[in-house]
Every structure is written in C-alpha cells, then in structure tokens.
Amino acid sequence: MDCQFCTEFTTQGSTTRIITETAGGWVLLPTVGALTPGYCLFLPLEHLDAAADITPGGLDRVASEAEQMRTLIQIRYGPVILAEHGPRDCELGASCCSHCHLHLIPVRDPDAVTAAYVKTGGPGRRLTSLSDLPAAADGSYLYLSPRSDEHYYWPSAGFARQFVRRVCAEQLGVGDLFDWRDHPFTEHRERTFAELSADLYLGDAA
Numbered sequence: 692m693d694c695q696f697c698t699e700f701t702t703q704g705s706t707t708r709i710i711t712e713t714a715g716g717w718v719l720l721p722t723v724g725a726l727t728p729g730y731c732l733f734l735p736l737e738h739l740d741a742a743a744d745i746t747p748g749g750l751d752r753v754a755s756e757a758e759q760m761r762t763l764i765q766i767r768y769g770p771v772i773l774a775e776h777g778p779r780d781c782e783l784g785a786s787c788c789s790h791c792h793l794h795l796i797p798v799r800d801p802d803a804v805t806a807a808y809v810k811t812g813g814p815g816r817r818l819t820s821l822s823d824l825p826a827a828a829d830g831s832y833l834y835l836s837p838r839s840d841e842h843y844y845w846p847s848a849g850f851a852r853q854f855v856r857r858v859c860a861e862q863l864g865v866g867d868l869f870d871w872r873d874h875p876f877t878e879h880r881e882r883t884f885a886e887l888s889a890d891l892y893l894g895d896a897a
Contacts, residue, residue, distance in 0.1 A: 777791070
C-alpha cells in the first residue's frame with residue numbers, strides 16, 4: 692500500500708515527528724504544510740481510511756483523545772478547529788490522502804470557518820459528537836468541529852480538495868499557499884513540535 696503515513700510509521704531509523712501517542716494507538720504530529728504554528732494532525736498508526744470506518748464505541752475513545760489534543764494546542768495557540776475530509780472505499784472526495792487524519796488547526800475565527808463550509812455545502816447535518824459519523828456517512832464526507840460542543844457533517848460533493856486548508860489559509864492571510872505539497876512551512880512545523888513536546892514534558896513533570 693502506497694501510504695505516506697504508513698511508510699513514515701514503519702521505516703526503521705527514521706526521525707520521528709510524533710509529539711505524543713495515545714493508549715489507543717493514535718498519534719499527534721505537526722503537519723507538513725503547517726499554515727500556522729500549532730497546526731497538527733491526529734491519526735491512527737494503523738491504516739484506516741476514515742474516522743467513520745471506526746465503530747461508534749471506538750470513536751468514543753478517539754473523540755475523547757482528540758479533545759485532549761485540542762485542549763493541549765489551544766492552551767498555547769488559541770481557538771482550534773477539528774476537521775476531517777473522510778474518503779470511503781478509496782473515494783477521496785475532498786481529501787488528498789487515504790490514511791485517516793484529523794486536522795487540528797488554530798484559527799482566529801472558528802465561526803468564519805463554519806460559514807465557509809455552509810456557503811459551499813449548505814447548513815450541513817448537526818451531530819452530537821464525532822462518534823455519530825458512522826451512522827451519518829454513506830460516502831466520502833467532510834466533518835467539522837469549530838469547538839468542542841459543535842460537530843457537523845457534509846457529503847463531499849461540491850467541496851474542493853484540501854478545502855479546510857483553503858479556508859484556513861484565507862483566514863490566516865496566506866490564501867495562495869494552501870497546498871502542502873508546494874508550501875511545507877517547515878519552520879512552523881518544527882516550532883510546533885518543539886513547543887508542544889515541551890508543554891507535554893512540563894505537564895508530566897508537574
């Protein structure tokens with residue numbers, strides 16, 4: 692399987708960029724293309740296509756761990772949205788990678804991000820939590836949580852690839868630099884790794 696994340700996680704001797712790993716086998720890492728310091732991905736070490744492919748019970752744990760990651764990032768960087776472009780059965784839709792990954796992105800205005808989704812896809816379906824995704828998603832989809840008590844779902848039709856990155860890049864004033872392939876933002880990624888790793892170390896030592 693040609694998966695960049697699986698290759699990274701299994702390559703012996705590679706330099707890790709994992710900030711922390713949960714008991715459930717999910718990891719937090721600063722993403723290539725970090726539009727802003729604090730931009731991370733939360734994803735499973737095991738290859739899964741989408742969060743909606745996990746059982747609701749398993750997603751309960753993932754949802755709780757994802758909120759822990761959001762809190763960690765928010766303490767240092769401010770409001771953080773949680774988003775996924777979920778492919779199903781290898782149908783990428785608005786996604787650009789078939790390995791499940793949740794985006795955690797610090798933004799100035801979470802409601803403006805929601806408004807951009809609504810402008811493109813309509814009001815969306817309100818969910819009670821991330822755990823509702825398996826019941827809601829019957830194809831590729833977009834999931835957005837602008838804050839911990841708000842969760843939305845849209846079918847991916849009509850949404851551009853890297854949609855959440857396009858929206859957040861525009862809000863951050865770097866709209867032309869949304870594509871992670873062309874704009875890796877290495878300095879932001881390295882800063883995020885160093886700062887959040889230190890925050891976790893200090894938290895464990897307290």
